[in-house]
Amino acid sequence: MARWLVLLAGGRGERFWPLSRMMHPKQFLTLVGNESMIRTTRDRVKTLVDDAHTWVVTGRDYVEKVRRNLPDIPESQILGEPVGRNTAPSIAWVAAHIAQRDKDGVMIVLPSDHLIQKPIHFRWLAGQALDAAEMMGGFYTFGVVPSHAETGYGYIERNGMAFGDPNILEVRRFVEKPPMEVAEDMVKSGRFLWNSGMFVFRVQEFLEAVAQHLPEIARAVDTLVQQPDRLDTVFAEIPQVSIDHGIMEKVPQVFVLPADIGWDDVGTFAALARHLPRNDEQSAAHGHAIFVDSKNVTAISDGPVVSFVGVQDLYVVATRDAVLILSPERSQDVRQVVQALKEGRHDHLL
Amino acid sequence: MARWLVLLAGGRGERFWPLSRMMHPKQFLTLVGNESMIRTTRDRVKTLVDDAHTWVVTGRDYVEKVRRNLPDIPESQILGEPVGRNTAPSIAWVAAHIAQRDKDGVMIVLPSDHLIQKPIHFRWLAGQALDAAEMMGGFYTFGVVPSHAETGYGYIERNGMAFGDPNILEVRRFVEKPPMEVAEDMVKSGRFLWNSGMFVFRVQEFLEAVAQHLPEIARAVDTLVQQPDRLDTVFAEIPQVSIDHGIMEKVPQVFVLPADIGWDDVGTFAALARHLPRNDEQSAAHGHAIFVDSKNVTAISDGPVVSFVGVQDLYVVATRDAVLILSPERSQDVRQVVQALKEGRHDHLL
Numbered sequence: 001m002a003r004w005l006v007l008l009a010g011g012r013g014e015r016f017w018p019l020s021r022m023m024h025p026k027q028f029l030t031l032v033g034n035e036s037m038i039r040t041t042r043d044r045v046k047t048l049v050d051d052a053h054t055w056v057v058t059g060r061d062y063v064e065k066v067r068r069n070l071p072d073i074p075e076s077q078i079l080g081e082p083v084g085r086n087t088a089p090s091i092a093w094v095a096a097h098i099a100q101r102d103k104d105g106v107m108i109v110l111p112s113d114h115l116i117q118k119p120i121h122f123r124w125l126a127g128q129a130l131d132a133a134e135m136m137g138g139f140y141t142f143g144v145v146p147s148h149a150e151t152g153y154g155y156i157e158r159n160g161m162a163f164g165d166p167n168i169l170e171v172r173r174f175v176e177k178p179p180m181e182v183a184e185d186m187v188k189s190g191r192f193l194w195n196s197g198m199f200v201f202r203v204q205e206f207l208e209a210v211a212q213h214l215p216e217i218a219r220a221v222d223t224l225v226q227q228p229d230r231l232d233t234v235f236a237e238i239p240q241v242s243i244d245h246g247i248m249e250k251v252p253q254v255f256v257l258p259a260d261i262g263w264d265d266v267g268t269f270a271a272l273a274r275h276l277p278r279n280d281e282q283s284a285a286h287g288h289a290i291f292v293d294s295k296n297v298t299a300i301s302d303g304p305v306v307s308f309v310g311v312q313d314l315y316v317v318a319t320r321d322a323v324l325i326l327s328p329e330r331s332q333d334v335r336q337v338v339q340a341l342k343e344g345r346h347d348h349l350l
Numbered sequence: 351m352a353r354w355l356v357l358l359a360g361g362r363g364e365r366f367w368p369l370s371r372m373m374h375p376k377q378f379l380t381l382v383g384n385e386s387m388i389r390t391t392r393d394r395v396k397t398l399v400d401d402a403h404t405w406v407v408t409g410r411d412y413v414e415k416v417r418r419n420l421p422d423i424p425e426s427q428i429l430g431e432p433v434g435r436n437t438a439p440s441i442a443w444v445a446a447h448i449a450q451r452d453k454d455g456v457m458i459v460l461p462s463d464h465l466i467q468k469p470i471h472f473r474w475l476a477g478q479a480l481d482a483a484e485m486m487g488g489f490y491t492f493g494v495v496p497s498h499a500e501t502g503y504g505y506i507e508r509n510g511m512a513f514g515d516p517n518i519l520e521v522r523r524f525v526e527k528p529p530m531e532v533a534e535d536m537v538k539s540g541r542f543l544w545n546s547g548m549f550v551f552r553v554q555e556f557l558e559a560v561a562q563h564l565p566e567i568a569r570a571v572d573t574l575v576q577q578p579d580r581l582d583t584v585f586a587e588i589p590q591v592s593i594d595h596g597i598m599e600k601v602p603q604v605f606v607l608p609a610d611i612g613w614d615d616v617g618t619f620a621a622l623a624r625h626l627p628r629n630d631e632q633s634a635a636h637g638h639a640i641f642v643d644s645k646n647v648t649a650i651s652d653g654p655v656v657s658f659v660g661v662q663d664l665y666v667v668a669t670r671d672a673v674l675i676l677s678p679e680r681s682q683d684v685r686q687v688v689q690a691l692k693e694g695r696h697d698h699l700l
Binding site: 308333334341349 | 368638640642643644647651653654655656657658659660661664666668669670671672673674675676677679680683684686687690691694696699
């Protein structure tokens with residue numbers, strides 16, 4: 001009965017173009033700190049779960065990058081998907097592998113490209129959730145205490161205490177990304193937490209839930225484990241389902257640990273910009289920048305020096321072959337540029 | 351008694367950083383059309399003066415670039431200055447060389463990085479000026495009919511007709527770059543023309559004026575022609591003087607040919623931006639750009655694709671190692687960035 005770590009590393013990071021690329025998505029970037037996001041994510045829980053018990057599920061094209069970022073994880077525990085099918089199939093595939101060796105294990109599932117600014121507190125909470133899953137069973141989530149009304153995240157409505165533990169609350173319901181008015185009301189009520197996409201549960205209990213609620217996926221991952229050579233054909237037919245929608249919203253025993261952990265999914269340049277130190281004129285840089293009479297501008301560069309003269313309220317992302325100039329309000333709309341490049345057959349820039 | 355062409359190609363083009371670089375200034379860039387500016391300048395008058403009678407004076411570091419741009423000009427006629435000393439010494443140095451072979455020649459002096467959109471009309475005017483200098487002597491300038499009140503240029507106040515020729519007017523006075531109010535008044539009066547920095551005169555007459563008004567420079571260029579090995583020491587002591595200030599404003603016989611020739615010195619990104627075709631939202635690109643909901647933005651790139659999302663009123667200049675984001679009103683202030691890079695010892699970016 002061991003503890004297992006599963007890192008989800010399949011993201012394509014189009015919202016971070018041109019910093020992220022098709023072959024170099026966000027989880028492999030060093031956005032904050034000195035290590036790639038996936039390396040930082042793994043190291044954050046290394047005192048909880050060792051490398052021998054760590055699995056990564058990623059896109060097939062990224063397997064080599066994962067190996068280079070996490071060289072101590074056994075190669076057989078890095079699973080490469082031929083196509084992305086959202087989180088439920090990814091996690092079920094890993095769980096089926098783990099179940100072959102440790103039916104009684106518990107697993108913690110973490111996205112590999114999120115920021116957590118209070119890692120010690122997070123590690124403690126993660127330990128709590130693993131303890132609870134081991135002792136009591138059930139499905140555990142981490143609910144981030146909202147700092148503002150945010151329309152880009154899903155929410156979790158909490159209920160009362162579970163097991164008499166003030167750190168573990170019952171979940172009343174999951175709410176998908178809300179409109180702004182709804183988000184404001186939810187945050188005001190104090191009953192809602194952000195769904196951080198991190199989960200803890202027993203391997204066997206999870207696989208039983210998959211068999212019950214997502215039987216097609218259960219059959220597919222059984223086939224994958226028994227006949228790994230059928231990877232391409234099996235994956236092609238798996239439906240796209242998120243673990244939130246496919247499992248968490250359906251199982252009865254769902255709990256949330258309120259988490260004041262400095263979490264951010266860094267899903268947009270706006271999110272990244274929030275984490276950069278600013279000068280007196282509210283400008284900030286990741287990389288080399290020069291500011292002349294410029295206010296509230298953010299430069300994110302993986303090479304070129306970025307210079308501003310007499311401008312304000314801009315994000316600029318610069319690489320050697322692509323530059324993006326973005327209004328801070330339009331941080332979500334980078335995909336329109338990516339789309340234009342696809343349509344213009346400039347795939348080498350993606 | 352031949353006609354000689356002198357191209358001034360010493361400019362360092364700091365206002366075009368990062369497109370221009372210390373080792374690749376504006377005269378060697380292809381900003382408009384398909385050829386470098388110096389090549390276009392030379393070709394514009396090739397039916398007036400052949401290569402054997404063409405001289406170029408440039409920075410020593412640029413001699414090789416001039417050769418590559420103008421391979422048919424005799425190498426001995428490309429003069430490299432160890433340091434820039436403004437236009438009067440450059441032109442006097444070339445004139446002293448020409449005088450050794452052709453005391454009775456006339457010369458036309460052209461900056462090598464200006465745009466002229468009506469080249470046929472300009473060629474005709476240049477021929478007029480050369481004819482007049484050959485027949486009558488005197489110092490000839492081309493006065494551009496102003497299209498707007500511009501504070502970035504010097505002005506020439508015209509007087510009445512000279513030699514009974516309606517195309518050649520006497521010059522009343524030269525006016526240095528004026529404040530905006532003065533510029534507006536001058537343009538309104540209809541008596542002022544922009545000083546384009548292009549000149550025609552007899553070689554001997556020019557050298558006599560140098561001897562009279564700039565005797566120190568006259569002695570220096572005599573020494574340079576007699577003892578070319580003393581180039582470095584002689585140049586180091588030459589004073590910085592412009593031909594406008596040192597000669598044109600002092601000699602008695604100065605004439606101006608009003609020139610409606612589509613001239614622009616393309617001295618700033620604003621000037622370059624004026625010459626790019628714009629889309630329906632007033633945006634323009636030199637190089638590959640993508641515009642999403644962006645108005646009145648200009649991209650100038652020598653490689654990277656530049657993408658805009660939800661922004662307006664910007665110039666962006668992109669190269670592989672440096673990106674500049676500039677307010678259209680601050681086109682003159684690029685030098686502040688160049689200065690910051692110098693101070694930060696980032697000379698490799700200059």
